Amino acid sequence: MSIGYLDRMDNVPPLPSDLWDKTPPDVREAILALVLAFERRIAALEARLGQNSSNSSRPPSSDGPQVKRGVPRPSGGRKRGGQEGHTRHERVILPPDEVVDHKPSRCGRCDAPLAGDDPEPVIDQVIELPPVMRHVIHHRRHTLACPHCRALTTAEPVPEAARGFGPRLQAATAYFSGVGRLGKRPIRQLFADLHGIPISTGSVSNLEARTGLALRSIHDEAMDHTRGLDANVDETGWRQGPKKAWLWAAVTNSVTAFLIRRHRDRRAFDDLVGPTPGVLTTDRYSVYNHLDPGRRQVCWAHLRRDFQAMIDRRDRGSPIGEELLMHADILAEQWPKVRDGTRSRAWFSRKVLPWLREEVHLLLEAGSGCGCAKTAGVCGELLSIESSLWTFAKVPGVEPTNNAAERAVRHAVCWRKTSYGTDSERGSRFVERILTVMASCRSQGRDVMDFLTRAITAHQSQTEIPSLLPNRA
Secondary structure, eight states: OOHHHHHTGGGSOOOOTTHHHHSOHHHHHHHHHHHHHHHHHHHHHHHHHTOOTTTSSOOGGGOOTTOOOSOOOOOOSOOSSOOTTOOOOOOOOOOOSOOOOOOOSBOTTTOOBOOSOOSSOOOOOOOOOOSOOOOOOOOOOOEEEOTTTOOEEEOOOOHHHHHOSOHHHHHHHHHHHHTTOOOHHHHHHHIIIIIOOOOOHHHHHHHHHHHHHHTHHHHHHHHHHHTTSOEEEEEEEEEETTEEEEEEEEEOSSOEEEEEESOOSHHHHHHHHOSSOOOEEEOSOGGGTTSOGGGEEEOHHHHHHHHHHHHHTOSTTHHHHHHHHHHHHHHHHHHHHHHTTSSOHHHIIIIIHHHHHHHHHHHHHHHHTSSOHHHHHHHHHHHHTGGGGSGGGTSTTOOSSOHHHHHHHHHHHHHHHHHOSBSSHHHHHHHHHHHHHHHHHHHHTOOHHHHHHHHHHHHHHTOOOOOSSGGGO
16 A cells, blocks of 8 residues: 555545455554554654754754743732842943043032032043044164165064054954854954954954964863863864864863864764763763763753653653653752752752652653653663763762853854854864853953953964963963
């Protein structure tokens, strides 16, 4: 029986009621098997159509307008804006480049003449941009004639003049590209419109490449530092030229390191974390399965999406998914109390962890035999790495989710959507190095632009290069 035949069944008159009884057993078995296969196929297609960021690894940006972002919370009755008792954010008074004094000439009460100075005058601050935000230096190399032999001698070229652009402008180019996620043409236009600086797209590309070279040893040091430490690890798609590539991230407490590799495999992962990594928090991607379960934490935020997918398939695995999701929500409610100090780690290990772990284990066992292939597969896999679900409870500093890595790669994902990746190895090296500098400086509260300027200046002058390591900052 072909699919084309079934497509024409709507035009076929009803069959006699006893026809099924007269159908040979082997034919009936074939029809039932075909119907069952079609039901499974339809269920799989419906599940694929229903995928979104809440039940799969798809990013929220891929969700359509019909996807609701969680359950709306009831209004607390508070007005918009700052609430009573919140910390005030006062206006920052900056050091002045210009001071204009305003003094009253006569008394506002008796009209007597006034003189003198107020030791603590009221400051009304105005912040403005200068008309031209550029600083141009002409290095004039004179050629002079010798009074004795009449030979002409010209002053030696200045290295900075040979490059054409100073360290701060080069740093700004890298900042606009890596932090601002601007393309080369928008950067060229920005320099022309805001700074009155003529620059070509080729010069923008060259300045990015020079910055990549200046950051090379800084990036290598950051990579060496993160290898061996506890880290959140994630990877996302990238493009290098016409081919697929992958951007990897390792996030530690103070330093974040990025790598771009052509493959999403064990070799690329080893390049990121080294031969002896610390405790790694990851998703369920198979490249992480070789890790010691006691040295790995599987992300519960990803598991929550897996449990939601079980529910959305609306089959025999749905009740298991509902129970697992409920227990994941209990964990998400109780663990922040330990993180913020409201409850102790000992309390969590004594009052919450034993029964929560036992309940999840029983649910995974039930799910592995529920009859739904996908649900059974996920539950079976989680049973094989079950201890990796609870590493956070025994290793201080390890969180149950991989949110730190997800936040770190989000900036790169947004950059990829507008830049479509990089065209060359040179571009990929710039991207991984500028992202490493940006993310690490942000986590340490350091000025990204200042760090880039110091790194470029040190590279050009062959002096000591700054470090992203906190103990060397």
